[in-house]
Amino acid sequence: MNNINILWVDDEIDLLKPHILFLEKKNYKVTTCQSGMEALEIIDEKPFDIVFLDENMPGLTGLETLSEIKEKKANLPIVMITKSEEEYIMEEAIGSKIADYLIKPVNPNQILLSLKKNLDLSRLVSEKTTSDYQQEFRKIAMDMAMVNSFEGWAEMYQRLIYWEIQLEDIEDIGMTEILESQKIEANQQFGKFIEKNYPKWFDGDKGPIMSHTLFKEKIIPELGDQPTILIVIDNLRYDQWKVFEPIISTYFKKQKEISYYSILPTATQYARNAIFSGLMPSDMNKLFPQFWKNDTDEGGKNLHEADFLNTQFKRLGLRDLKWEYHKITNLKSGKKLVDNFKSLKNNDLSVIVYNFVDMLSHSKTEMEVVKELASNDKAYRSLTLSWFKNSPLLEMIQQAQLGGFKLLITTDHGTINVKTPTKVIGDRDTSLNLRYKTGRSLTYEDRDVMAVKDPKAVHLPSINMSSSFIFAKDDKFLAYPNNFNHYVSYYKNTYQHGGISLEEMIIPFVVMSPK
Structure with a gap:
């Protein structure tokens, strides 16, 4: 907290003497001035950590001063203080990226809270996150020894990912290493669980929702009175979904989220064909040899997803369903679908397979530059998030919102x-x-x-x-x-x-x- 320099700009600064003394007792250094012009001169001469700025001043108003300061020091936090509760002032100040907004009369504790929110936030969050995870670590360790169901493992994995993303923003290598060791331990135990239980999941209703039951159990019940889009992002891990989710939540609100299980092998030719056919690979091979290819067969292994989907709809008695299938494997095909997106409104269901994450994981193997960019899970999440923010896929999601579509998002398998x-x-x-x-x-x-x-x-x-x-x-x-x-x-x-x-x-x- 020491060496924090505050500039307080108010034409009635003398009335704020008790507040300033309060802050100085807590080791903050406060510089004062009485006008916007004076503030701009002082900011040129001396560095500050934060500015308290009165809105209603003679000469340059607070909003005008705010604009001038932001031009000089774009990242300097500014707390606007005003007598007025007029909405347009709040909106303009917030639009100018103020750090906080206080209404007079302010008390010293409000000022202190604003300082802590803006200057101590990362330290306080870091300490709280570390402390919370230390407590949760013991609980996770105990719970992990007891997990013995597919629901329990899904919940355990979600907890580990939650903490991995929470700890991502704090600079505590020790905590990150502890979490990494928990993930390793979890995967070792999970491997034993799958070895023991996976073959039993195909007997009646004992197993979780899996690739071959996803359409029948979860997707078909969502079709109805509004056009629906199903986006299958190839190779999307649960943690990557969690970093995409806040962006998508700008346009859509979440109704349901479940974790389901990819079949083995967790590879596209098996898992994604199982989604679209509603069948396990041995049945695809037996019933539709013209569509199915084994590992050793020549040619593409996922060239008949639309054909498989057609057979599943017929089997489920959905012959009248109006649907389309699109596979996006490059930027050009993504942009083309964005341009023609409005036509999807005529369908009950539009299926879009988006291959980017899969291409990224393969290019990480092939290209040294991608190896550097995605050297660990944190970097891999960051790279996929950066792609998503600038992708035609996000444009499709924005168009889907404007068109009133229901949105279903899933994947065929993850990656390690x-x-x-x-x-x-x-x-x-x-x-x-x-x-x-x-x-x-x-x-x-x-x-x-x-x-x-x-x-x-x-x-x-x-x-x-x-x-x-x-x-x-x-x-x-x-x-x-x-x-x-x-x-x-x-x-x-x-x-x-x-x-x-x-x-x-x-x-x-x-x-x-x-x-």
Whole structure:
């Protein structure tokens, strides 16, 4: 608090002597003057941390002085003090980005509170956040040992993400490291939980909402009396949704938010096709071989999402539903859809698959510059937020609000920053993904993966009679022994998906209505 310099500008400054003495006793340094012109001269000569500015002064008014000060010192906090409660003065002052607005007569404690809000806020928030997390840390540690349900794990993951985002803005490396260790521990326990329970989720109603049940259970019930847009942002993690949410909340209010589970493998060709078909991969392979491609097949694996969606609507008896499907894979196609957005009003449902986050995670692997920009989860969130603020996707959301659309937002799976290599050996037909493998005669470290010898047990297709699946747990990635060191250095600390982690499997589904 020491060395805080205040400039107080008021043409009746003598009447404020008790307030000034009060502040000086608390070690604030107060400089006073009686006009706007005088204030502008003093500001040129001496640095200040904050300005208290009377609105009603002869000569330059407070609002005029405010404007002049902001031109000179754009980031200097200014607290406007006025006798008037006229709305236009408040609006103009707030529009000029004042730090606070006080109405006379002010008492010393109001002044002190305003100072703390504007000058001590980051320190006070940091101390409070750290203190709150220290208490919550013990509770999370105890609760983690008790979690034994898919609902419990979704809630635990949400708690960890809440604290990760809270701690992001405070400069306490120790706290961040403690939280990181809790996330690692959580993923280790979650891996054991999935290994034990995942195969049981396909028996009746024992499991959570998953990729293949999302449409029937959650999306179809939302269709009705207003045009609806479903945006599937590929590869969007729960924490990335949480940093997008405040921007979207400017235009839409949230009606519902659930966490649902991506199927395994948590990879686009499996999870997103499951969303649109309403089927597990083994059923897609059996019923629609013309649309489904296995890992070893040539060609794009997600080229028939609209065809799959059509089969699901027919199966659900929704033949009269008017719908469209759009896939956005680059800036040009995004802008084109923005330009034609009004035509979507004629549909009951418009499905938009947006591929940016997926492209970002892949380019992080391929491009050194993106590796630098997204070196950890905090940076990855920041990069995706920056993209979102300037993307055609945000323009679509703004247009959806103006058009009175209901908005559904979801994803197909998340992604995890992989840090620990684990060796795997397979034949030349083994799939290429770093977080899961399918093939014959796989050799691997048992403790690092969940192995499924019989793919039918988890509703996955068998490429041949003896093929199996393995899924990497927590932050592991599967590396071949040949050229091991080069492989590891290339892929370590990149974002991958396909395996078992909270980040990949527990993902958001959100229903919003226009404001």
